[in-house]
Amino acid sequence: MTFIALLRHGQSQWNLENRFTGWVDVDLTPEGEAQARRSGVLLADSGVPFDKLYTSVQTRAIRTGNLALDAAKLAWLPVERSWRLNERHYGALTGLNKAETAAKHGDAQVTVWRRSYDVPPPPLDGGEFDLSNDRRYAGVDVPKTESLKLTLERVLPYWDERIAPDLSAGKNLIIAAHGNSLRAIMKHLFGVADDQIVHVEMPTGNPLLIELDASLKPKSARYLDASRAETLPASPA
Numbered sequence: 156m157t158f159i160a161l162l163r164h165g166q167s168q169w170n171l172e173n174r175f176t177g178w179v180d181v182d183l184t185p186e187g188e189a190q191a192r193r194s195g196v197l198l199a200d201s202g203v204p205f206d207k208l209y210t211s212v213q214t215r216a217i218r219t220g221n222l223a224l225d226a227a228k229l230a231w232l233p234v235e236r237s238w239r240l241n242e243r244h245y246g247a248l249t250g251l252n253k254a255e256t257a258a259k260h261g262d263a264q265v266t267v268w269r270r271s272y273d274v275p276p277p278p279l280d281g282g283e284f285d286l287s288n289d290r291r292y293a294g295v296d297v298p299k300t301e302s303l304k305l306t307l308e309r310v311l312p313y314w315d316e317r318i319a320p321d322l323s324a325g326k327n328l329i330i331a332a333h334g335n336s337l338r339a340i341m342k343h344l345f346g347v348a349d350d351q352i353v354h355v356e357m358p359t360g361n362p363l364l365i366e367l368d369a370s371l372k373p374k375s376a377r378y379l380d381a382s383r384a385e386t387l388p389a390s391p392a
């Protein structure tokens with residue numbers, strides 16, 4: 156049996172300020188750092204012998220992974236990072252306050268932008284949150300906006316080429332990433348229907364430990380901090 160732990164980064168400064176974040180490289184709050192350390196303790200307590208950490212190239216996920224590995228006494232684990240695990244790009248909503256945006260456009264529209272499968276927010280048109288010249292993205296066609304569908308379409312090649320082969324080889328993995336890149340992975344793993352993914356949420360800094368069968372289908376799944384768990388999709392038949 157093989158295990159994968161999906162770990163959304165701990166609380167970030169813009170989670171705290173309730174702002175649309177996406178690709179902006181916001182750091183963790185002290186509370187987020189504590190959630191990351193606690194995640195490491197829970198991962199160690201699970202007894203799973205983890206072999207490797209994958210992260211996005213965003214600071215909040217990288218630091219969450221590092222703090223968790225330190226707390227788990229696994230600072231020696233090999234690490235691989237990819238922009239393909241980044242948060243979904245929030246387009247022109249980036250930086251705006253979520254409550255103010257809901258007051259302006261209505262809750263229903265904001266839910267569609269935040270949780271629907273295939274409706275991207277309006278595109279970003281330059282400005283301070285345009286990261287296309289950030290050298291960490293050299294050679295990457297930095298998106299101007301992304302739906303969850305577009306996010307899954309750029310996560311999936313990385314899953315197929317790097318992550319799935321590790322799992323098939325029997326490696327137990329930790330993926331430190333983001334609410335929506337991890338919802339994309341959950342949609343793929345659990346076979347969640349397009350119109351049901353709107354109901355799937357992932358808490359910050361709470362590892363979701365999934366046991367996979369030989370064909371990489373979930374056999375069981377549980378949040379390691381049960382007091383902060385969200386409802387899980389049904390395991391596929």
Ligand SMILES: O=C(O)[C@@H](CO)OP(=O)(O)O
Nearest residue numbers: 174175176177242269334
């Ligand atoms: O702002 C973001 O980038 C994400 C994750 O915090 O927010 P949401 O919950 O709207 O997907």
